[in-house]
Amino acid sequence: MASTITDVAKLAGVSAQTVSRTINTPELVSKKTLDKVQRAINALDYHPNITARLLVNNKARSIGLFMPFSSDQVKQSLFFSTLSATICQFCSQNNLIMQMFTSMSREDSSQLFVKLFKERQVGGLILTCPSVSNEELIYLLSEKIPFIIVGRPGILTAQIPYVDVDNVKAGTIAVEHLIQFGHRRIGFLNGPSNMTLSIDLREGVTAISRSFPELEILEAETNLTLECGYIEALKLLQTENRPTAIFTADDLLAVGVKKAADELNLRIPEDLSIISGVQNGWGHILPYKLTHVDTQFEKLGDIAAQHMARYILHEEPINLSTLLEVRLVEGQSCGYVS
Amino acid sequence: MASTITDVAKLAGVSAQTVSRTINTPELVSKKTLDKVQRAINALDYHPNITARLLVNNKARSIGLFMPFSSDQVKQSLFFSTLSATICQFCSQNNLIMQMFTSMSREDSSQLFVKLFKERQVGGLILTCPSVSNEELIYLLSEKIPFIIVGRPGILTAQIPYVDVDNVKAGTIAVEHLIQFGHRRIGFLNGPSNMTLSIDLREGVTAISRSFPELEILEAETNLTLECGYIEALKLLQTENRPTAIFTADDLLAVGVKKAADELNLRIPEDLSIISGVQNGWGHILPYKLTHVDTQFEKLGDIAAQHMARYILHEEPINLSTLLEVRLVEGQSCGYVS
């Protein structure tokens, strides 16, 4: 049904190769022929069959993005939608195809990656950190699957390429900021203890607290939901000697803290300072600007895609690791201890 | 580098065709040969080249999803992430490939669709409603591009397949609910007037208000942001004879209304009832359960993908339109007029 390169060649009275050249290397074709072929292409509404092209070139021009889709993760954070949107945009701009995949059963995802790559469906994969286990990563390395991880993987001993935000630094500067406001008892609502995000934040917090022996950090683990933030904040704020500031791993937790503060009639920032890490977009909901660490996490997708694109298009090796700079953004949720 | 069907055939001592049969129609192969070939496949770690397979079969097995990516749309609503997640999941389960695309410049998106289909990159497209103009849709029809729209398109005269929530009904039952609570002056924070969502909601509201002549509907247009909801709610609630209830197009607006109500010291639901349409996930943030219309919008992606899959896999015609049922979910944000 659809017209092929041969149809165009016949109509234009040239060989198929000349048509191919007209499309791919027009500088090698005379102006007269170029014109003739172009007219034939238009007349037949010819579109080169990408599949045939890929077969002969023998390389996939698509980036696979693998996402975990447990519904609450999607529902409660804009991280994944931002990531996919960014990568999609990058691919569209760079004439690459973006394919999205998700796991069906938890265990076989590395099998899936190998399959995708070896079947030539994708030229490389972008994986999101918590969804792939260490063993799987090792396996992928051994199978020479080109991949890059968004978020720091659990192991660093192996040569695993990733991009992440500098969460250690984020933890440090957040607490540093609170110290400058005179806070010495600080609540710390961290994420789940098995996430590298949480591990890194804690490391950052610990680092700064080593230089301030009088500092007291009251850490609580949460699952990064509003509800959990609310409950843990209530616990912290109802103790005898309550903290004067709370650092939350993300802004959804900060909203939970605000809810708890409201309930206890604590004014922000007069009675309680709040500072947050990753901004997932929930902070907008607060009646004041939330002081937070700008992690530029929306850049993660772009960087990962760039690395992958360089590998796919020019076979450049994938950089081992990239850490994004973080910086503090002052809002109206932090104040001096009264 | 990678092994081909011929390599496997050689190793197993059979023809390439037999290997192909082993993979695709094992019931036509003797048990003995099956075994032999399977061993060779494993030994060589053979994976059929999808590209070659697609070429000979001459049909694309992928669904293209087109998304608008103006950043605030992604940032403020979980609609797009939910949609892509659902479709991705469906594709993974049905052995289809999901490709995502976004527009580079506003005007050429229909050109892009034609290109994608004719180049055999995709077997069909799922488009999101506001991102494609009526003219483009007509053009796609004329080019016989298989597509389905999520959300009601602006024109219905042409044979345009779509899936949407029954927003007309949603508008009706929301107001009906408020009427049952005795409300007669009702604020209505609608979306942008050019969105079919807004048009449909208004139609539903108008329909019910025709049966209740004493009903007063105070409609205001918003851009579906928190800020806008807050401002418009303030305006409504500061009038001489303020409405006793407000119906918002989505839950983010409802959060804005809550903010305004707090500021004016109006208790919910004692002083003001709030009911919301589409739940984008922001409603969770409120300290009470928001009464809303359950639009099951997370089903939209599934249905669209199902239609597309049936077309791609079995060439079944794409159904013209599907409207999802809506139902009222009672929360704690509506009360009787005092």
Place this chain on the structure above:
DNA sequence: TCTATATTTGGTATCGTTAACATTTGTATT
């Protein structure tokens, strides 16, 4: 045992494109 039929396997062409090489045409130089 022989034929008829079912089961299993193999050979060749093909999908639509580009790579590699071969050939022709054009242009400049002597």
Place this chain on the structure above:
DNA sequence: AATACAAATGTTAACGATACCAAATATAGA
């Protein structure tokens, strides 16, 4: 005008799989 070289075009083979048809082998019934 003859030669040398560059530019433009054509020819053939290949990418890796499956479709289609032909051939071989096995099985059953007479």
